[in-house]
Structure formats: C-alpha cells, structure tokens
Amino acid sequence: MDKNNIININDLEAPLFIAWQINAECNLGCLHCCEEAGHSMPDKLSRDETFKVLEQIVALKIPYVAFSGGEPLLHPYIFEMCEFLRKNSIDLKIETNGEYIDEKKAERFASLNLRSVQISLDGATSVAHEKLRLGGNWNKATNACKLLKSKGVNTEIVFVPTKFNIHEIGQIIDFAYSLGVYGIYTGKIMRIGRAAQNWDILCPSDEEYKEFFTTLNEKLKQYDGKMKVYFYPYDVLEELKYRRMSPAASLLVIPNGKVKLIGPLPFVCGNLKKQTLKQVWENYKISWQKPQVQEFIDRLIKEPKLLAESNKWVELFH
Amino acid sequence: MKLKKFVKTRDEKFGEVIFDTLKEKVFVTNETGKDIVDLLQQGYSSENIVRSLSDLYNKEPAEIQNDILSFIDSLKNNSLIEV
C-alpha cells in the first residue's frame, strides 16, 4: 500500500458489503418506497440459487451483508439464510418494517448475534407514520424496537423525511433514545421508486430541510456518546456525482439475482443466476466508467425526473 | 488485546482491509500492519510482536518498535481493538 495511492475498488478482490433485497413482497404500500415493493418479483432466485450466492459470499470473505426487501420477514427461509451467514461469521443487518417481529422472532434474532436490526419508523406518533406507510401500524413498529431491545438485539431506526413528518425529527430522535436503540439514520428523501412518482406531495421544501438539519445538528450534540445520530446531508444526485468518481465496494442484489450498481441508477452489471459473484464484481468495477453510465448521470443532473427510472433495469453486459 | 466484536479483516494484495461493520468504518493497512493485526489476534503482547517481527524482517527491535507501537495506538484510537 502506498500512502500516495489511496485504495479504490480496483484494489479489492471482492466487495466489502452486499445489500441484498431478498424479496419484493411487502405487507405495506409506502408512498416513498424506493423499490416499489408489494408484489412478488417474477423469476426470483430459487432456494438452491440463493444458497449458492450465500456460499460465494462466504468463500469471497465478504465481511458484511444487509438483508432488506420488500419486507424481508415475509421471505420463506430468511432465518436459514441468516443462520448460514452467521455460522460463517459474516456480519449481518436486517432492514425491516418490524411488523412481523414478535417475541419469538426477536429471540431468534438475538440468538443470531446480528450486527443490527433496522426498523423503519416514519413518525414520532402513529399519524404521519401510517399516512406514509399505507397499511402500516406504528404500534407494531415501535413494539418491535422494544422487543428487540429487550432481547439484547442491536436495534436501529431509519426515518425518511417528507412533507408529512419532517417537523417530527426532534421528537422521533428523543423517542428513539427513550426506546434505548443503538442509533437513528436519516437524510433527504430519495427521488426513486414510488417516492419519485409521489414527489410533489412528498418532497419537503428547502426551508423545511433547513430546519430539519438544524435540529439534527442539535440532536447530534445532545446525544453524543449516548446514541448514534447519523444523517447524510446530501441528496441522491450529490451522492451519484461522488460515486461516479469513487464507487463504493458494495453490490446491490435484487430478488431475481440481478445486481445493480446502486439503487438510484437503473444499471445492472450482472446476474447471479448466470454468473459467479466474483465475475459480477469484476463487471461492477468497470461499469461505472462506461459511457452509458456516465452519460446517464449527466442527464440525471439536468433532469432529476429521470430518477423515476431507477427500477427499469438496463443491462450493461450481454 | 483483540479485535472488537464487529471488526472483520480480509487479506488483500496491498495488505489487509479492517472493517468495523458496526460503525461502518473501513480501514486499509499494508503488509506490516497486517502482520501486527494477525499477531494481536493470536494474543501476542506488544513486546512479543516487536520481537517476532524483528526476526521476520531482520531488523533490530529498537528500529521497528516505535512503528509498531504507534500502529497499535492508531488501532486503539479508532476503537478497533480492545484491551
């Protein structure tokens, strides 16, 4: 390693992180869902294919994986998948709406010694949460946090600000602290998936964001050393401008085994039904520099509405 | 001294990646840094690491001691190891 030559993804034998959307089924219809989840995805990975991917994660020594969905707890063998990774010492995070977490599942998660379980909570009270998360139940989500905490599971909360709930940021951070969770994550709402379709009714104003970040900075100080308050101040376009120069060492796997470069872009760099994880990683490394990708990012910067196409997959390799 | 619970390492051509998955912090180190982390994981004390690496690299312990101790300090400062 040369100090003047900072490591980038080309220096890595494998990804360091896999974000895996293990299913598309969801019991909720959130107005701001990035994946437009709700229905089963055709051609999803079979059980054999799923476990082959898991085996490759272990073989490539990928240290950290996150399972999300859809609602991952609706996946028929999520616990077997978790057990496989944990048995092989891969750190694991589960991102869920929490509604299916009962005492038994909380205990099961505790026994798996997970890195964390992250619950989506979009309000300090039920009103805003349930307005955004159609079919959602705030009590169930908060009970999930309490149950997980009581069983010793490292619990995190994610909050997405919209016009409906952005003013509740201070309250929800205080509430998160009262629940005893490890941390709370937030940032600007991403204009992708259903959030893009509902952008005009969801996107907070600049004024609202200004107040939001002021509160966040105050809360960051207030809870320093007590609870992790993490917020990302940039929007998705800023992130893409940065990532085109410096791609993350991570892959985003969707339920049918296709692998996306990053959530907000439509580009697919491989398919785990047909290729090995290592092959897909090698594809990923060269994908970001493809003119097709770079030109699309240029277009997005001029026309952010194009972010609505993030789930219309475009294959980069044929 | 040992790596904290959610700290994972992986060998790479340049040395090693050290990944604190709980804090989502990623560090990289070179071959000598990797050797030190390997020995820490095997339960070696700082003194034994100095002795061991002086044999391996044909160096006088005094020549490499400060490098090793300051590297261990940076692991501590970044909360990657616990005593």
Next chain:
Amino acid sequence: MKKFVEKKNMQKQENQKHEWKKPELEDVSEKIMAQPYIRFT
C-alpha cells in the same frame, strides 16, 4: 513466536524480500463504503 516467523517465511515466496515498511492505517470509509442512508431501502 518462532512458529509465526516460520509460517510467514513459508508463506512468502523465496524471491520476495521481507522489507520493513512503516505500518500505516488509513480510513477509506467515505471512499469505499456506501452511505447507510442513501443505500437504505
């Protein structure tokens, strides 16, 4: 301790010198790790 040195010597190819380089620790999180919020689903 000897065991470690022997093992390392065996691991390293004969033509490769054991050259001491100051051990460095570099934080590459921002560059390498996807932001937890932006990647969230």
